Amino acid sequence: MNILKIANGKVEVRKDNGTLIRTVSLSGGDTAVYADFNVNQSLIAVTTAKGKVEIRKENGTLIRTINLNSGSIAINARWNGSDLAITTNKGKTEIRKENGTLIRTI
Numbered sequence: 589m590n591i592l593k594i595a596n597g598k599v600e601v602r603k604d605n606g607t608l609i610r611t612v613s614l615s616g617g618d619t620a621v622y623a624d625f626n627v628n629q630s631l632i633a634v635t636t637a638k639g640k641v642e643i644r645k646e647n648g649t650l651i652r653t654i655n656l657n658s659g660s661i662a663i664n665a666r667w668n669g670s671d672l673a674i675t676t677n678k679g680k681t682e683i684r685k686e687n688g689t690l691i692r693t694i
Contacts, residue, residue, distance in 0.1 A: 590646075592623040592632065599623045600635055601646070612648035626667040631659070633665045634674055641665040641674055643686065654688040 590609065593600040594597040597619025599612040614620055614636055631651070634642045638660025640656040656662055660676040667673075671691065674682045683691040 590625070590629055592625060594620050594623060597637070599632065599648075601632075601648075606647065610648060612644060614642060615650060616652070622664050624666045627669070631667075633667060634663045635662050635674075639663075639677070643672075643688075652688055654684060656682065657690065 589604050591602050591604060594604055595624045599620045603609060608647060612632070614634065618636040618638050620634050621637050624633050630646055632644045632646065634644060636642060640655070641662050642670065643651045644652065645651060658676065660678050660680070662674050663677055664675040665672055668683065670686055672684045672686070674684060678680060681694045683694065686692060
């Protein structure tokens with residue numbers, strides 16, 4: 589099992605003994621504020637300082653960027669099974685599919 593660490597706005601993927609595997613930089617000079625692996629650790633959901641969520645492969649390759657609706661910004665994004673639970677600055681939680689499609693707002 590690997591772990592994720594945020595250091596200097598970048599996501600570090602580390603072995604459970606602390607050894608650095610790779611560092612993932614974000615697109616557009618953005619910085620990471622939170623990151624979470626999915627269940628099988630094949631995907632990483634990265635919450636950025638600009639309030640977006642980036643879905644990346646375990647090797648750091650960008651798959652897609654999720655922009656939220658109606659001026660909301662992402663505070664935190666966590667995997668919930670194969671879906672994402674994204675907490676917004678408006679106090680709501682958006683449940684989204686891996687492809688970014690909104691399922692429901694709680």
